[in-house]
Amino acid sequence: MFSLPNLLVLAAVYRGPLKITVEQVDAPQIDEGEVLIRVRAVGVCPTDVKIYKRGSNSVRSPIVLGHEVSGEVVESKDPAFQVGTRVNVAADAPCLTCSNCRRGLENICTSMLSIGMNVDGAYAEMMRVPREFLDRGLVLPLPDEVSWEEGALIEPVAVSLHALSLVRPRSQDLVVVVGDGPNALIHVKLLKGVFGVRKLVVVGMKDHRLRAAMDFGADRVIRVNELENESNSLLNEGVDVLDLTVSNRESVAEAMSLMTSGTRMVIFGGATLDVPLHVSANKVHYGQLTLTGSTGTTVNEYREAHRLLSGRKVDLRGLVSHRFSLSEVKKALEFAESQEGLKSVVIP
Numbered sequence: 001m002f003s004l005p006n007l008l009v010l011a012a013v014y015r016g017p018l019k020i021t022v023e024q025v026d027a028p029q030i031d032e033g034e035v036l037i038r039v040r041a042v043g044v045c046p047t048d049v050k051i052y053k054r055g056s057n058s059v060r061s062p063i064v065l066g067h068e069v070s071g072e073v074v075e076s077k078d079p080a081f082q083v084g085t086r087v088n089v090a091a092d093a094p095c096l097t098c099s100n101c102r103r104g105l106e107n108i109c110t111s112m113l114s115i116g117m118n119v120d121g122a123y124a125e126m127m128r129v130p131r132e133f134l135d136r137g138l139v140l141p142l143p144d145e146v147s148w149e150e151g152a153l154i155e156p157v158a159v160s161l162h163a164l165s166l167v168r169p170r171s172q173d174l175v176v177v178v179g180d181g182p183n184a185l186i187h188v189k190l191l192k193g194v195f196g197v198r199k200l201v202v203v204g205m206k207d208h209r210l211r212a213a214m215d216f217g218a219d220r221v222i223r224v225n226e227l228e229n230e231s232n233s234l235l236n237e238g239v240d241v242l243d244l245t246v247s248n249r250e251s252v253a254e255a256m257s258l259m260t261s262g263t264r265m266v267i268f269g270g271a272t273l274d275v276p277l278h279v280s281a282n283k284v285h286y287g288q289l290t291l292t293g294s295t296g297t298t299v300n301e302y303r304e305a306h307r308l309l310s311g312r313k314v315d316l317r318g319l320v321s322h323r324f325s326l327s328e329v330k331k332a333l334e335f336a337e338s339q340e341g342l343k344s345v346v347i348p
């Protein structure tokens with residue numbers, strides 16, 4: 001019988017901006033209550049691209065990035081998980097005891113265990129799943145009919161659900177999604193398929209992504225450079241929800257110009273260079289505006305995302321447009337940044 005701990009496996013090791021090498025490392029060892037998975041698909045997340053390009057203070061180094069993961073249990077020290085089980089693993093495990101967690105803000109836990117940030121992630125053949133993830137119900141089985149790629153999309157669905165829930169989209173609402181990246185396309189599916197909003201407009205830059213937004217259920221798409229001509233009709237109709245999936249200087253300015261009475265705005269995408277918001281207190285007061293940000297997700301929303309995706313209540317087949325091998329991780333990250341294609345995955 002071979003013993004896994006002596007096995008060498010391939011992993012893409014990150015050592016700082018632009019430094020990723022695919023190398024042979026010892027297979028991760030697991031403790032009681034943990035499982036080891038053979039990674040089958042990893043979604044390339046904009047966060048990975050940011051870390052790869054510019055680094056991040058919240059990332060330990062060296063580390064293996066990649067937190068949108070599906071895989072197969074190959075070793076188990078948790079009786080609830082048999083070898084061979086197909087699973088998705090959440091990206092983050094909150095401590096549930098810090099002051100944020102106690103206030104119901106477990107998505108911004110101050111002692112978060114985060115895969116690909118302070119726990120080795122999934123751009124690797126094998127990944128250890130720490131006990132905290134298993135104890136908190138953050139590892140869930142995938143039905144056979146859900147592909148590895150689809151399974152890896154549960155995490156972006158969960159963070160999207162969190163953001164959208166904060167602005168409570170209603171069936172009569174006009175919603176404007178700013179941005180046309182893979183997360184924006186997931187928002188389109190959720191806004192139409194789960195929240196059932198009346199009218200959904202996507203503002204973006206890339207024709208192929210705007211076409212995909214229409215395929216995914218958007219009622220209208222507007223190219224950024226045509227927004228000025230269209231904004232009056234949107235303002236007259238009244239934008240109920242503004243969903244910023246990107247928050248660079250231009251997109252923030254565009255979004256602010258669409259705020260009208262009663263608009264509820266959520267900032268979902270983080271800004272690489274921070275952008276100040278200019279809005280008058282009276283506009284917020286007399287216009288009854290809501291502004292919120294969103295990051296991460298909660299345990300319940302993760303479980304809800306798993307339910308929606310594994311029952312195909314949110315059908316994301318068609319979102320993954322490009323696939324890369326583990327040795328092509330850098331290429332995959334560069335490709336995701338280029339905004340070609342839709343969603344990329346790495347198949348280790």
Ligand SMILES: [Zn+2]
Pocket residue numbers: 045046047067068155156
């Ligand atoms: Zn992600």
Ligand SMILES: [Zn+2]
Pocket residue numbers: 094095096097098099100101102106108109110111112
């Ligand atoms: Zn906490």
